Amino acid sequence: MIRCIDLFAGVGGFRCAMQAAAEEASLAAACVFSSEIDRDCQQVYQANFGELPQGDITQIPAAAVPEHDLLLAGFPCQPFSIIGQRKGFQDARGTLFFDIARILAEKKPAAFVLENVKLLVGHNQGKTLATIVEILHELGYSVSWRVLNALHFGLPQKRERIFIVGFRQSCCFTWPAENMPMRPLREILERDVPAEYFASARIQEKRRAKRSPTTEEPTIWHENKSGNISAYPYSCALRAGASYNYLLVNGERRLTPREMFRLQGFPESFIIAASYSQARKQAGNSLPVPVAKAVIRNVLEACGWAAQQPV
Numbered sequence: 001m002i003r004c005i006d007l008f009a010g011v012g013g014f015r016c017a018m019q020a021a022a023e024e025a026s027l028a029a030a031c032v033f034s035s036e037i038d039r040d041c042q043q044v045y046q047a048n049f050g051e052l053p054q055g056d057i058t059q060i061p062a063a064a065v066p067e068h069d070l071l072l073a074g075f076p077c078q079p080f081s082i083i084g085q086r087k088g089f090q091d092a093r094g095t096l097f098f099d100i101a102r103i104l105a106e107k108k109p110a111a112f113v114l115e116n117v118k119l120l121v122g123h124n125q126g127k128t129l130a131t132i133v134e135i136l137h138e139l140g141y142s143v144s145w146r147v148l149n150a151l152h153f154g155l156p157q158k159r160e161r162i163f164i165v166g167f168r169q170s171c172c173f174t175w176p177a178e179n180m181p182m183r184p185l186r187e188i189l190e191r192d193v194p195a196e197y198f199a200s201a202r203i204q205e206k207r208r209a210k211r212s213p214t215t216e217e218p219t220i221w222h223e224n225k226s227g228n229i230s231a232y233p234y235s236c237a238l239r240a241g242a243s244y245n246y247l248l249v250n251g252e253r254r255l256t257p258r259e260m261f262r263l264q265g266f267p268e269s270f271i272i273a274a275s276y277s278q279a280r281k282q283a284g285n286s287l288p289v290p291v292a293k294a295v296i297r298n299v300l301e302a303c304g305w306a307a308q309q310p311v
Contacts, residue, residue, distance in 0.1 A: 017292035141166035152178035240284030
């Protein structure tokens with residue numbers, strides 16, 4: 001039985017990925033601890049996994065966290081301003097990464113998988129990431145990181161995220177191949193979408209004035225900060241804080257909650273127990289499940305837990 005913990009759990013994207021990876025590897029796995037501060041996310045997590053995550057991880061002593069083999073954490077990207085002075089473990093204090101570090105220091109799991117935004121790579125001229133890696137080394141882990149794009153793992157969403165993996169024992173870890181064919185956008189989109197999801201006639205006309213469809217296949221139109229419109233057979237990255245009309249299917253309507261969670265690779269069985277505004281926030285803050293699954297699958301193999309070959 002592989003025991004994992006799920007920190008900054010959101011609605012459970014990492015847990016979905018862990019479950020899928022363990023099933024593919026013919027492994028028994030159990031999540032023995034989860035933590036999430038957002039109450040709306042907690043409710044969705046409970047609806048899907050039958051347990052209510054504990055709250056603010058900064059208030060939970062590391063000694064109270066159960067023993068585990070694998071730590072999973074999609075830790076928030078802020079605040080990082082304190083990190084980057086090359087002061088090792090002390091440099092992390094005041095950031096949420098510190099809570100990962102103190103649990104690793106106390107429990108010493110065999111491996112971890114962390115996820116964050118691509119911008120972490122260049123933050124503070126790379127000093128932030130360098131300090132994070134330095135701290136993880138100080139805690140006794142060999143560390144590797146890579147930016148992976150959901151487009152290369154079958155999802156019609158251009159979403160680049162950094163994944164950081166670490167191991168306490170020497171092992172042969174390889175990053176998953178980035179060659180899965182993209183699922184067609186038409187398979188993601190719902191039919192007979194209610195009128196409430198359609199943008200106003202004024203907004204639709206504004207979009208059409210700047211961009212005309214160039215393909216018979218459905219596209220998602222994105223307006224950038226400069227007002228330029230792009231139309232692709234995939235989505236730009238979902239964003240928790242974006243305007244309601246940030247992404248429009250064929251320049252006409254907003255994505256439904258189910259479509260947003262499909263773009264993140266959540267299973268069809270996933271229960272969306274939230275309002276539309278909360279679902280947008282939750283999907284935008286989540287991670288691409290197939291990418292996390294592929295990384296975890298190879299971590300399981302590297303640790304000698306999996307019976308099959310890495311992907």
